[in-house]
Amino acid sequence: MKYRVAVVESGEAFLCAREEHLLQGMQSFRVGTPLLQAIPVGCRGGGCGVCRIRVLSGDYETRKMSRKHIAAEDQARGIVLACRVSPRSDLHIQVLSPPAPSCTLEGTQ
Numbered sequence: 001m002k003y004r005v006a007v008v009e010s011g012e013a014f015l016c017a018r019e020e021h022l023l024q025g026m027q028s029f030r031v032g033t034p035l036l037q038a039i040p041v042g043c044r045g046g047g048c049g050v051c052r053i054r055v056l057s058g059d060y061e062t063r064k065m066s067r068k069h070i071a072a073e074d075q076a077r078g079i080v081l082a083c084r085v086s087p088r089s090d091l092h093i094q095v096l097s098p099p100a101p102s103c104t105l106e107g108t109q
């Protein structure tokens with residue numbers, strides 16, 4: 001079963017299976033063109049903290065997360081690492097990490 005994950009800032013949405021984490025769902029979801037990049041992607045294993053999000057609504061399950069990146073109080077408020085979360089219903093999320101730097105002809109921003 002797949003659930004719809006909507007990113008509030010960008011209006012983007014993707015489908016994510018309950019056995020996937022949100023980054024897997026985002027990266028494997030295509031709508032005819034490029035991979036979605038709404039959530040910054042780093043180590044995919046809970047180690048870098050770049051994929052911090054807040055779940056605004058919906059049910060989800062988390063795997064163990066480093067307290068270095070997610071404090072217990074934050075986790076209680078729905079702040080989690082996307083690479084450690086699997087959906088259990090449709091979700092609305094907010095991306096908390098800054099976007100990854102992009103490259104331009106003049107160099108990296």
Ligand code: FES
Binds near residue numbers: 044046047049082
């Ligand atoms: S991608 Fe590194 S913690 Fe999620």
